[in-house]
Each structure stands twice: as structure tokens, then as C-alpha cells.
Amino acid sequence: MATMQDSSATQVSSAVMTHPRRRERAEGLARRLGLDAVVVDPSPDEAPSALRTAVRAWQAIGPGASHHLVVQDDVSASAGFLSQVAGAVAGHPTEALAFYTHWNSRNGAAVRLAALAGAAWVRGVPEEFTPTQAVCLPAAQAEAFHRYARGSTEVHDDEILSELLRRAGRMSLLAVPNVVEHLDTDSISGHAWHGVRRSACLVDAAGVGDLLGSGRVLESVDCLPYMRRGAAHLRVEGPDGVLGTRGHARWRDALPATGLAPEQLRELVRGHRPADTAAAVARHFGAPYADELWIHCLLLGWRAACLAPRFAPPAGQDPLGGLGERIRDTAVSTIGVGGLPPDVRHLVPSDGSRLLTEYAWTGVRAGRTLAGPAPRSTRSAAAPAPAGHTTLRP
Template sequence: MTHPKRLEAAQRLADSAPPGALRVVMDPDPAGKPSVLRTALSAWSAIEDGATHQLVVQDDMILSETFFERARLAIEEMPDAALALFALWDSRNGAAVRFGAMAGARWVSAVNEYFPCVAIILPRQVATGFVAYGRNRLDAWPDDILMYRYLRDNGIPAYVSVPSLAEHEDHGSISGNAFRGPRRSVCFLPGDVPGREGARLSGLKVLPFFKHGVAQCAVRHDGPGPSRWLHMDCEQYLEGIGVRSERLQPAIVQMAEAVPLSAAKGTWLTAFTMGFTQRREAHRCAGPDGGAAPDAAVLAEALATVGPGGISHAHTEDRIAELREELARITRAGIEAGREAAARPRPAKPPRPAGSRRIAVLGSATPLGEHVLRGLADRGHRVTALASAPRDPAPDRTAEPAYDAVLDLTGLHGGERDGSARVTLRHPARATAAAGIRTLDVGDVYGPGCARDSRIGRLVWAALRSQPLVIEESAGEWLRPLHVSDLADALSAMARTPPPEGALPATALADGARCTVAEMAAAVRKAVRPVPVVGGAPPAAAPRPSAGPPPPDRRVPTDLVYGLHTYAQWLAYEGIRLASDV
């Protein structure tokens, strides 16, 4: 599939394949608004009579020497499955591929992300169904996110190859993805030997990946209700299971010569979490030879891309190549450190950190509530989700309260249009009911778990769908953004510190990070996609409001661009399930 601007590259790719294997399909409206989906639907519609499967490859791909042989063997092994033959080096599916390489697998089940569509095989009936599905959503989402939704909603098994059978060869992005930096495979070996296509890895529960310079982690939450994924940093995940990774970082991180310290730390932390998870979860492949040893070349390449993928948004291809070898050494050190940490005997119940509190939480049965609940637990608290408010002790106060703090999230939805969200935090042990209650003004909460109809959410949602950012209010109106992780930090600190005697006024948690709507739109364009900005009256000349004091023990606030990036990821892969079918 191609565009007239890249017809020559597409023809070269078709000519490199066995005779008749590939045909060029052109964008049906090359002068229109750039749309990968429009061209993809033409390609999926072009399936020949009698064909059982359709392969679609984008014009900027390099195919492995054994591409077609492995593809045919995989189809024979998994005739009803969607097969992605490529995964990006900084993606969740790329993280799954790395675990597959560590386990000796040839395919891994696709995870909660877009389904890679740059080189993909679908069974005939699946391809036909996607054409009908996509034609009703031409102006909604990119083709890879729509493909993920379509496969998931229809229960179609989906797998990603280990290693990749194709590599991305950047010719410039017509669809507007050039701002993301180099986009390479998690693991590409041109001479990969075909065979063992039945060795598959599935059921992954923790996915560490290095992206946008941050060691991140997606963790599967299996219930109650449908399976879903929580999004957090690797450090937060490790702290929640009782591992203090910063105490384990070896000298190789501090002594990295060419690699920036932040890149070295992020690479090592991601690798540590990978090694720890792989040892603790004991990943096993399905298939007759599921116990086969990992392929050394595949494993080495898969691990060598951890660091490069995590810094690809900020460095050129040449600079990444200079850092690759040293980042690979750091990755290997992190993997071994993680495995060693997981192998150490661990107490049945790890000791609670100093300041741990028993916290009851009301209103946690929402995506945002789940993230706050998990955040408090990861910070060492004993957290209990309640369906209704607990009864206070007897009036004589002789009975010990069941909880040190009661947190009410029922006024927090993450979708407020005016930044008016409130939560209350009560310490039952205080002498009077009023003395122990804090009313917390949390401003414009954003991040994983937050709805898409808030003032910040509307902008992120539009950018995800490549639509203009429409500013309905004055561009100079003030927002008070507060990331979900920072909200959990503040609530944790306040739960540890009982309020003084006497009723407390409302506490504003987000006053220290104000920005205008125009500034927020600029940050969204940087974090998600550089789409146009429409509307917004010129900002009035008004002084920037003074920042209030931060909550006690507050950590360094989440960087706004990174925080918006995490919000966009969650909306695209999890929040989309809660949206109307658009």
C-alpha cells in the first residue's frame, strides 16, 4: 500500500518479492487529507479470488530473507489468527516480543495496544470484516488502533512475530508520524531461520517498556469485571511489590561514559523490571517444543533495542547508533540484577514502610478510582475498597477505629469540565467529626483512568484522532493540571499526617502547576500529535496566579508533557473501551 509520492519505493518492494506475491495498491484519494486507513481499506479489499489470507505491507518496509517462508508456516500453524510481522522497539507489543525472545517463543499474543499494521496478515473473512468496520470509521482513529479494537471486539486471536519479519525504513511520514523520531523494530534479523512456529507465549501480566525517556509498566488487572490494564512507572510498580530498585543500581549506570545519566537509569530500570518479572512469572511457551532454549541472536537483538527505543523521541539515528552498545551492556546488567532480586527469598508479607496507614476508599469502582487505589497501595498503605461509608466508633471514642483514614472519591471522576473535582479525607481518630475532615480541591485531574470529556481530556482525545484542538474558552483561561500519580502522592502524604484540631478549610492540591489553555494545547501537541489549534479568544492580560504551597512530602510533580503522554496512551488503549463506538 502506498501513495503516489512513494510509488517508486513501493514498486521496489514489490519487485523484491517472489513473482506475484506483492501488488501495489494506491491511495484512492491522494490529494485528500492524509489517511493511512483509507489506503489500508483499499488494500484489504484487493484480496484475490480463492485466497485464504491477505498480506498487507506498507511501502517503507524491508522484508527479511525468509519473510514468505515464515509467513506461510505461521499461517499453517495459526490459520484463524491475525499475524503482525513487526513491533516497534518502544511499544508494549515490543515488550511482549522481548519476553518471547527470553522464553524461546516464535510468536507472542498481542497485548493492550494498537495492533501493528505495517506488515500484517489477516484471514480472508477477517480482512473482509475489517473493511466494513473501517469504512464506518474513516475519520475516527488510525488504522492500527481500529484494528486492535476490531480484533478484540470480535474475539480474533492476534499474535506478533519473534523476531520481526520486517523492518521500518524511514522515507519520511506522509501520515504525520515523523515527530516521533526513528521507528525501528524491537528485533529484526534478516536471516532468521524458519520453523518452530507453534512455540507461542501468552498470558503476560506485566509489560515493562522504555518510552519517551521513562521506564514504564502496564500491569494487567484481572477483576472484578473484565480484564484491564493499569498504567504506571516501573519504579512505582516495583515499590508496590516491595522492591527498592534504586538501592540495587550497579556502578555501570553511574559510570556510563557516553550515555546520558537519565537514559542509563531508564534503560537499567526497564531491564531490571523485565528480569524480575521473567524470573518471578516463569514464562512458558505453548507448543510441542515450548521448552526450547532461547535463540541467542534473537535474544541479543531484542535486548539491544531497549535503550535505543526509549530515547528515540529525542535523538537522531546516528546518535542512537553511537549509544547502542553501551545501552545494551546496561540492559544486560539490569536483566541479571532483576533475576537475582526475584530469586532471593522473600517474606510472605513484606514489612510495611514507616508511615503505613489503614485507608478505606469510597468510590474506587471507576477507572480513575482503581488507579488511585493502586497508587496508595504501591506507596505502602493497607487499602480497602468500600461500597458504603464505614460507621464511626461509639460516641465515647473508646473503640479503636477500623481505619486510620477514610478517603471519599465519589466527587472525583476525572471528567469535570470546570476543574471543580473534590475529594474528602477523614481521620476517624480525631476528637470530633469536623476536626478530622479535609476537603481537597484537586483541580483538573488528568492521566490514566481519567475520562475524555474534561477540559484537558477533550484536547488529548482530539489529538489522538488527528483532529484540531478546539479551544472553547479564552486561550488565557487558567487550568490547574494534577496528574493521577501526583494526586496519589498527595493523598498518601495527607493520610499519614492527621490534621490539627479544628475544622480545616479546603486544601487546593493543584495550585502549584497552573497553565493557560493555550499552554496546555501546546503541551498536548508536543505530547500526542502536532495537530492545528482552532478557536480561543485572545488571552486577556492577567498576571499568573501565585502558586500555593505544595502538599506535605510531595514528590517532584509529573512533567506535563510526559503526563499527557501517559493520559493519551490510556485513552487510546483502555479508555476507548468506555467511549461510544466512534
């Protein structure tokens, strides 16, 4: 068994799960990353089921291993991936650890929020699937997964893992700098309709392993701005502290629960949204998307600024160290493209992606001002917008 070992004798065994038609790719991935085993779908002629193969992959834990890592065959990672996993496991030995998040999911949005706030990890959203492209579990939890899942009629391993974690009352930790990317491949499980499924915050750089081992955790995301189907949404927990549903609330409907007033947002739209950039985004991606994206980024910037004091180190230091700027830039760069409908994401050219990133940053920066004392309005809601800015009605 090829294992990763630290001073505490932590040992991590590993496997890549695959289908016979992609076995060659899986074997190449295992060689490049130094993974222990390749686990193939035991019934490839039956209806597609990621869970069927996952059960076998989680059973492939090595003798004496304290943790087990399972990677799917349609991902890429750097040659230092196992060292990054080792650092993460050493820092969080009792946690389920996920090293990838989908850029158009609530978990991906949570990763961006944590990145802007200064956290290296964030607790997964309980009502959403757990991204299983690359997950490491403590040995006892890996064994619990295959016992729990082997009798299920579910076909999605990510749903079953979330179900198991919810029952335990502790969702996975999501790496804020994702270290695994999802590749554009044919979808054996029928997920092609999701379109391009990139990482929310892929950062491959020296020092990531250390950060994942020592960086702090954002434990609670009780107010989460996220994009869904091209529209801004808000996940806000109720008075009892439990959301407990898979429902989605548009930002207008959820705003009263945040303590923000619509007029505060209108003021920022009138005073901070750049008309030229907004017009360019509207021209290429539609005016409704330009409006919704900016409001999302504004709420994201606000919420991140509210959380940032929790992670603030001594004056002048970045809570994410030398990788902080890169992590934040990467997180913001995936908002615009990731929030588009699945059938158009792959059509966005590089200059379109840069435009969306520039636009997203203007919203994030404007939203940060909401974390301080609410500014007093100097104009009525009907007052004209300043020259050079676009009017948006929240």
C-alpha cells in the same frame, strides 16, 4: 494470484499499500518480495489517511485465498519473507499475525519479554495500536476489517485494527523474531515526530520460518515492563484481570501490584549495577535515563525469568532452538536506543548503542535473581553501597 501453499492448501494472497509519490518504491518492494498487488491511495489529494488505503488493500484479497497479507511501502524484508509468512500461517491459521513491532511501544516491549522467556509469539497488548507494517489475516477477518473500517472517520489503520480485534476479544499474535524492518522515510501520515521507528527484535536468519510455524505463544502479559519517554513504566492488570485503559503507570506507582518490595530492588542496585558502565551511560544520555533504563531492565529480567519455566524444553535445550541466543541478544540490543526520546535516537553512534546494550544486559541478568526466593537483606536501607557500584534510590 501468487500464493503460498502448504500441505493443508493454505493460500495467502498479498498486497502492498502506498501513496502515488511512493508508488515506484512500492512496486520495487512487490517485485522483490513476490507480492501480488500494489494498492494506491484512492484520494491522494485529500488529507492523509492510512486507513483509506488500507481499506482498499484488505479488499484486494485474491480469489480462493484463505489468508491475506498487507505490507506497507516503507518496510524491508528478506527475499524469503513469503515463506516465513507461510510457515507462520500454517502454524497459526486462525490468528491475525503481525511481523513487525515498534521498538518504543508496549507491543515491542512484549516481544522482548517473550524473547527472554523463550516464546516465539506473544499476544498483543489490547489497549495499544496493532502494528500494521506487515500483517496477515484470515480471509474472513480481512473482509471484516474493510467492512468495519470503510465508514470510520479514523485515519490510522493500526488503531482500527486494534479496535476490531478488541471487539473480537482476541488481539493479534506478534512475531517475536520480527522479520520486517521499518525504513527511514518521509511520513505521509504525519508520524515523523515519532523519530526512527526500528523493529524491537529484527532477526533475518535461516530457520525463522520454522520457528514461527512451530514455536510457542506467550498468551498473557499481565505484568509488562516498558519504557516510555525515557522513563520505566509497568503495565499491571487489576484484580478483575482487565486493564482496559490507555493510561501509563510509572514503575514506582505500579510496583506494589507486582509483589516486589522496593528494598529488593535497592539491594540489586547496590550490589549489581556496575558503577563504571552506569557513569558512562549517565555521561552520554543523562543520569535520570541511566537510572530508569537499569530499573526497566531489572524488571524485564525478573518478569522473563518468572515466565521462562512455561517454555522450558527438556534439559539442555533452548526453547527458541538455534536462534535463541541471537533473538535474545537482538531484543536486548534495542532497549536502550529505542527507549530514548524520538529526537535523539538517530544521533546515537554505534559505540553508544553497544554501551547501552552492555548496560541493559547487566540489569536483565540482575533482575533474573528476583524470580527465586527473595534474598534476605544483610544491610539496612541506609547502609553504604559496595565499592565500585552506584547508588540508585527506587
